[in-house]
Amino acid sequence: MNEMMLETWDSESTLCSLEYGHERGNEELLDLILQKVYDEENLTLSKENLMLIPGSTGGIDTIARLFGRSGPILLESPSYVDAIHIFQDHDLQLESIRMDPEGLCLEPLKKILDRHQREGRKSSLLYTIPCFQNPTGITTSENRRREILKLLQPNNVIIVEDDVYRDLHFEDRLPPSYFHLAGGKGVFRIGSFSKTLAPGLRLGWLIGEASLILRCMDCGVFQMGGGANPLSAQWTASLWQTGKLEGHIGNIKKLYRQRRDCALAAMEQYMPREVQWNRPKGGFFLWVSLPEHFDASVIQDAAEQQGVLVANGKDFFIEPHQMNHHLRIAYSFVEEREMVEGIRVLAEVISKQQ
Numbered sequence: 001m002n003e004m005m006l007e008t009w010d011s012e013s014t015l016c017s018l019e020y021g022h023e024r025g026n027e028e029l030l031d032l033i034l035q036k037v038y039d040e041e042n043l044t045l046s047k048e049n050l051m052l053i054p055g056s057t058g059g060i061d062t063i064a065r066l067f068g069r070s071g072p073i074l075l076e077s078p079s080y081v082d083a084i085h086i087f088q089d090h091d092l093q094l095e096s097i098r099m100d101p102e103g104l105c106l107e108p109l110k111k112i113l114d115r116h117q118r119e120g121r122k123s124s125l126l127y128t129i130p131c132f133q134n135p136t137g138i139t140t141s142e143n144r145r146r147e148i149l150k151l152l153q154p155n156n157v158i159i160v161e162d163d164v165y166r167d168l169h170f171e172d173r174l175p176p177s178y179f180h181l182a183g184g185k186g187v188f189r190i191g192s193f194s195k196t197l198a199p200g201l202r203l204g205w206l207i208g209e210a211s212l213i214l215r216c217m218d219c220g221v222f223q224m225g226g227g228a229n230p231l232s233a234q235w236t237a238s239l240w241q242t243g244k245l246e247g248h249i250g251n252i253k254k255l256y257r258q259r260r261d262c263a264l265a266a267m268e269q270y271m272p273r274e275v276q277w278n279r280p281k282g283g284f285f286l287w288v289s290l291p292e293h294f295d296a297s298v299i300q301d302a303a304e305q306q307g308v309l310v311a312n313g314k315d316f317f318i319e320p321h322q323m324n325h326h327l328r329i330a331y332s333f334v335e336e337r338e339m340v341e342g343i344r345v346l347a348e349v350i351s352k353q354q
């Protein structure tokens with residue numbers, strides 16, 4: 001990565017990107033993203049449908065601030081802890097909906113929409129992570145996406161599709177994005193370079209209807225701030241143009257797939273029988289479900305004392321007291337030998353707590 005960084009540094013374009021940029025973001029990078037969207041989903045978009053954002057979290061924050069106040073925000077349960085944090089920072093009302101292996105469940109979604117109708121209000125947004133969800137690793141099926149759209153579109157609920165793991169798929173073809181299925185109407189689609197290149201770039205992109213993107217560009221942060229991270233964006237565009245980004249993504253996909261396989265094999269070998277986990281087809285995470293009488297906080301602390309770090313599942317729920325028997329393992333992060341040993345230690349800790 002460091003070598004790629006130095007090789008791609010071109011002093012003239014670097015100097016330009018030290019200025020404030022256009023609020024939509026770096027032109028070259030926008031063109032490359034438009035081409036990527038076309039290649040992947042056969043979607044011909046124009047620049048009006050696109051802007052750069054300072055990472056996915058920057059996009060979520062902007063959308064929450066500009067579109068989240070008109071009613072409760074619907075969330076998958078569990079969901080990405082920092083998105084929950086952002087919504088709470090804006091003091092927005094949240095309603096969570098349980099998931100099954102195909103994605104967010106339809107029955108509770110219908111119930112919430114009906115209740116809102118009876119109460120004379122409506123939800124503002126649905127925040128969803130449709131591919132290799134953080135934390136569960138679930139990918140919402142195409143069928144479920146279509147059903148969710150059918151329920152939300154008549155209610156004018158905007159879908160915020162946080163698709164930061166989409167490029168990290170190991171196996172099957174992925175379902176079409178919500179943006180694609182909705183013909184571009186009423187959906188914000190978020191991408192990021194954090195998972196494929198480097199989180200320190202603080203760079204991602206936002207796709208949506210031209211009027212929605214215009215509203216985002218027109219806010220104070222982008223108007224005054226001069227678009228998302230011109231320097232990172234210039235470097236990323238230069239790297240992409242050399243053709244090295246594709247190769248890099250291919251390499252990390254191979255690496256993460258090996259680590260996923262290694263983690264799954266170690267789970268099979270060491271975990272007690274009553275512990276369950278998913279088999280993610282991409283992304284970063286194993287979601288581990290302990291029997292309900294377990295306290296994940298106790299397991300997490302005991303594992304940490306032996307140098308093994310796992311996330312406590314309760315942090316991903318907006319009603320944490322009910323859900324204290326899950327752990328999240330990020331297999332992307334550690335080398336194989338270390339991971340096998342970490343899972344062995346974790347399994348031992350769990351066995352001792354039974």
Ligand SMILES: Cc1ncc(COP(=O)(O)O)c(C=O)c1O
Nearest residue numbers: 055056057080129134164192194
């Ligand atoms: C679902 C999801 N969205 C967004 C992010 C953060 O992305 P960014 O670094 O682009 O803000 C993460 C990182 O963990 C994530 O899991």
